[in-house]
Amino acid sequence: MAAEFRQTQKLEQGLALSPQLKRSLEILQAPSLDLREMVSAELRTNPLLEELSPAESAKDDQPQSVGEDIYADFDEPPPQKDASAEQAKRDFFLNSIPDKVSLQEYLLNEANLDAPNEGVAKAFAGLVGSLDDRGFLAPDALESAKNAGFGEDDIQGAMRLLRGCEPSGIGAFDMRDSLMLQLEHKGMKGTLAYRVLELHYDMLMKRKVAEIAALEGESEREVENAISEIAKLSTSPAHEFVAEEERFITPDLEYFRKDGAWTVELTNEHIPKLRINPEYRQMMAGGRLRKEEEGYVKDKIREGKFVMDAIEQRQKTLLKIGFAILQKQPEFFEKGPSALKPMTMQDVAEIVELHATTVGRAIHEKYATTPFGIFALKFFFSGGYESADGEGVASHSVKARIREIIEGESPQKPLSDSKIADMLESEGISIARRTVAKYREEMNIAPKNLRKRF
Numbered sequence: 001m002a003a004e005f006r007q008t009q010k011l012e013q014g015l016a017l018s019p020q021l022k023r024s025l026e027i028l029q030a031p032s033l034d035l036r037e038m039v040s041a042e043l044r045t046n047p048l049l050e051e052l053s054p055a056e057s058a059k060d061d062q063p064q065s066v067g068e069d070i071y072a073d074f075d076e077p078p079p080q081k082d083a084s085a086e087q088a089k090r091d092f093f094l095n096s097i098p099d100k101v102s103l104q105e106y107l108l109n110e111a112n113l114d115a116p117n118e119g120v121a122k123a124f125a126g127l128v129g130s131l132d133d134r135g136f137l138a139p140d141a142l143e144s145a146k147n148a149g150f151g152e153d154d155i156q157g158a159m160r161l162l163r164g165c166e167p168s169g170i171g172a173f174d175m176r177d178s179l180m181l182q183l184e185h186k187g188m189k190g191t192l193a194y195r196v197l198e199l200h201y202d203m204l205m206k207r208k209v210a211e212i213a214a215l216e217g218e219s220e221r222e223v224e225n226a227i228s229e230i231a232k233l234s235t236s237p238a239h240e241f242v243a244e245e246e247r248f249i250t251p252d253l254e255y256f257r258k259d260g261a262w263t264v265e266l267t268n269e270h271i272p273k274l275r276i277n278p279e280y281r282q283m284m285a286g287g288r289l290r291k292e293e294e295g296y297v298k299d300k301i302r303e304g305k306f307v308m309d310a311i312e313q314r315q316k317t318l319l320k321i322g323f324a325i326l327q328k329q330p331e332f333f334e335k336g337p338s339a340l341k342p343m344t345m346q347d348v349a350e351i352v353e354l355h356a357t358t359v360g361r362a363i364h365e366k367y368a369t370t371p372f373g374i375f376a377l378k379f380f381f382s383g384g385y386e387s388a389d390g391e392g393v394a395s396h397s398v399k400a401r402i403r404e405i406i407e408g409e410s411p412q413k414p415l416s417d418s419k420i421a422d423m424l425e426s427e428g429i430s431i432a433r434r435t436v437a438k439y440r441e442e443m444n445i446a447p448k449n450l451r452k453r454f
Helices: 019-029 032-045 054-058 085-095 103-114 118-128 141-147 152-163 175-185 192-199 201-205 209-216 220-231 237-244 278-285 291-328 345-352 356-362 395-407 417-426 433-442
Strands: 049-051 253-258 261-266 274-276 367-370 373-376 384-386 392-394
Touching: 019 032, 019 291, 019 356, 032 049, 032 291, 049 291, 103 118, 118 141, 118 152, 141 152, 175 192, 175 220, 192 201, 192 209, 192 220, 201 209, 209 220, 253 291, 261 291, 274 278, 274 291, 278 291, 291 345, 291 356, 345 356, 395 417, 395 433, 417 433
Parallel strands: 253 367
Antiparallel strands: 049 274, 253 261, 367 373, 384 392
16 A cells, blocks of 8 residues: 555644743743853853943942843943952852762762773662662662663672762661661671661660660670660761752842841842943944844844843842742741741742742742841741641741750650650640651651660
């Protein structure tokens, strides 16, 4: 049968972002330092766009007005290039920020250096891809590696390599395995602490110190010391790694008290201030450009104006969100994180008259300086619980209270998760025991049996 070709029409409805809209969203989402890099790229490709020097920027008393009236400077003489120490310091600061490396990337780099052959390196990459957020392997990780076609020798070589990597405890199958692996890294294999984990883990979880001491022929004091060593180990080795690779934070907002009331301002330290180079207006006015050159200049003016307007819109949106946070969380600025209330993106979106997804994009990797330290803007947004008097209590506040309770407990009689839940209930916060356990683990706090001291 001969092939038949036919032409048909089909109408489909879809959403496609224009290049300009996509760029606008990128500018809105970009952290300050990333925005700085984006603008640097624009400056390299648009000769009509230029950055105001620090001295010129200092004349602007309205920090949020970044792109206002781009044609206002056309009749001014070309700005003098500024090579001040402040600019040099800023450039050095920007150039010295390291790239963020994930745990997986870090481990794969280790494999490239230490893997004895390509087979082991490939099996290693497969195992690394199956690590969970704590750095643990799934129970069936080895079986999955076999099913993927890796040889037994390569898998075993990859396992030895993975379990030898830092941070110690990576590549374990469960908590017990990870704790034992960490002791091995410390040269403590065969010690009492190691034997307690290897032979008496169930009794350790039930804190049966006397029984462990009798089985090991050791004093209860020695067993307690061994348990103290175990309590020093990480219950989430990958969490430690993530904590060490945080990027340098540059706050976009600053909260402070002025004339007896709290207010907020944009910091703008790393936000470039731009304008269109006035020389080109003079060239156009003087008829020194050919028709095709004039078209090029107009296009670049249009592109430059778009970038400036997008930056201005970003700044205005952030400032609106900053004031909305102040309106919704007034007690935080007086009492600190424990006074945080539940607040959603929609709550703020209604105040600033934007869509909730726009608010989410705007606060992405943005930070604020407060009287209680620097916080990510997303910190102020959280679900929560209702107290006995009907007031909302944010989950961040509940975590802070759990930490306070544990820090104030008796080392000889640490509190169980159930007891902590009961204490919170007595304070008017209804929360399940399993939620207390979840929050405690997220804060990397050991369970009751590993916090006990004599």
